[in-house]
Amino acid sequence: MANDPRAMQRRDTYRWETLRPLNNLVFLAPFLVFFQIGTSIYGTNLLAPRDLDRLLTYFGATGPYLPVLTIVLVMLAQHLFHKDRWEIQPKTIAGMLGESILWMIPLIGMMHMSGRLFAQQAASAPSAEQIFQQLLSSVGAGIYEEFIFRLVFICLTLVIFVDVFGLKKEPFAAAAILVGAVTFALYHLPNAEAAAGVSSLPWRELIFRTLAGIYLGIVFIMRGFGITVATHAFYNIYVVVSQL
Secondary structure, three states: OOOOHHHHHHOOOHHHHHHOHHHHHHHHHHHHHHHHHHHHHHOOOOHHHHHHHHHHHHOOOOOOOHHHHHHHHHHHHHHHHOOOOOOOOHHHHHHHHHHHHHHHHHHHHHHHHHOHHHHHOOOOOOOHHHHHHHHHHHHHHHHHHHHHHHHHHHHHHHHHHHHHOOOOHHHHHHHHHHHHHHHHHHHOOOHHHHHOOHHHOOHHHHHHHHHHHHHHHHHHHHHOHHHHHHHHHHHHHHHHHHOO
């Protein structure tokens, strides 16, 4: 019931506050600003923001700020849909930061077990500008890949099969996590490798990215968009720093 004080108390806990769209938007604002300013100077080769921009252009929407504006508008729409209060909790934002770092640790463990870090180490030391661009890509990948493969894909799947057709949430959430993870892994394949055939695919890389995608999908379902983005971005940053 809406007036049940126990329900109100549950929604005042840290867990519920971290799932509120407005808190997520405020938490992600530094990531969004950093990536937007950085790409206005250096540009970006990331596929996810470029493809999102292409999709928006297909529907007649053009402009350099549309991808980031799309994310902001989606999160504000979620806030309005849930009729949440316009209130921000600084302690919650700080907790989300610390929690994202903790959620990153299993990804680092997976990376080391796969030997992926050592396979990617650069032959020569990068310049300061190259390091900045790598950090920029790290943040951008966290934002836009999680927006596409977790927020949009998983939520759209649940809206169609659970909200519209009234089916059980759990099996479709699991299926959306798995399909999104496999698509996420395949999305990172260079065109040449994808066209070369099954025998030439980098299976170790595909398996790692699929497992990472499953993990991030679970984090998204449990902890929401903001923490998932930061977990992904912090992991990417860790990889960049580890290669210096």
